[in-house]
Amino acid sequence: FLNVFESIQQAAGELPINLIFVFEGEEERGSVSMPKFVRDYEQKLRRADGVYFPICSQDRNGLARPSLGSEGILYIELETNGALWGRGPTQFGVHGGLKRILDSPAWRHIKMLSTLVSDDGNRVEIEGWYDDVAVPSEEDLRLLKEGYRHSTPAVEVFDPEILKEMLKVKCFKGDLERPEEILREMLFSTSFNLDGIWGGWTGPGTKTLLPHKVMSKHNIRFVPKQDIDDLFRKIRAHLDGHGYEDVALRRLAGYPWALVDHKNPVAESLYDVFEEFGVRYTIYPPVANPVLTSPAWPAYVFAGEPLKLPIAGGALGHGGLAHSPNEYIVVEGCEAKYGYIHGLEGMEKSMASVLYHFAQR
16 A cells, blocks of 8 residues: 555655555554554544555455454453362362362363353353344345445355365355355354363373363454443353353453444445446445455444544455465456456555545545
8 A cells, every 4th residue: 555655646746635544563462552542643533534444355256345344352361270269280280190089170161161152162152142233234134135336246246165265164154055144144143262272281292281270262253232341241240150250251352343334435435446447346234344254353443433434445456364374465466257356556556546536525
């Protein structure tokens, strides 16, 4: 995007609109500084008319998918510790043979985790977890089935097989197959993931050990109108209600969801660009992201109080496999099922075009 900025200056002398750049490097820490940043610079940010997230948004089929909002994310850590429990090893791991006479914090942690979700891990079993889910709305479903402007309805072009191939998976949970069912889960459901678990001996070979503590980390995705603080309280209440008062629960990061009108001026400018370049595009409801597999970002600091700014993200070009060892972006364009996938050159041109279209609104 900086190349776009410099190219416009060199070719035209000045930009068609004024820009405020916001660079944020704390994604993996939960963007913890963003609320304070908005508070500190509120007066300057109030001068903005919208937020544009410059990110390539074509998939492997060449279909463009703009980003219009964000789901919520809550990141927690759970710890089962013999000292907190008052049973088993309390200060350090002991010989594994002593399991014959000692309780195991590790097994207690596993049993505790099993109460949080269904046997297959796909449904959250915490009391009241789904009470406030308010999506999909009628407008969400209409957007998926009918599209908007010249967009292609998502249910007509969503390709589960391309997602399987990209992620190297054989099937979806519950053996979902119909595009409508998969989209409904991807866009409107909530999840309680086990990101990692550790304790005791995890090195090569063998070591007989009864660990004194086990910890696990979990990223939780939630949707309108679930509340992040309410969900955290419900987790604590669930643990206590099932006899796990001693299990430590820590909130490491997280932020609320953000809903954005898909007809806002930034989004309309993005649709203008797709149509200008003759690129086929589809629009997902506002809790979705172009790559669909990592839709959480702190959009709420801009879309919510006090700024209430319209938001959209996208451009031509394709990249994928975020958070994987082989994350990539396409440098040179190529033909695909739904048209041409643009490389870096087309990506930069489309970003410049978004600015010009927005300036005309």
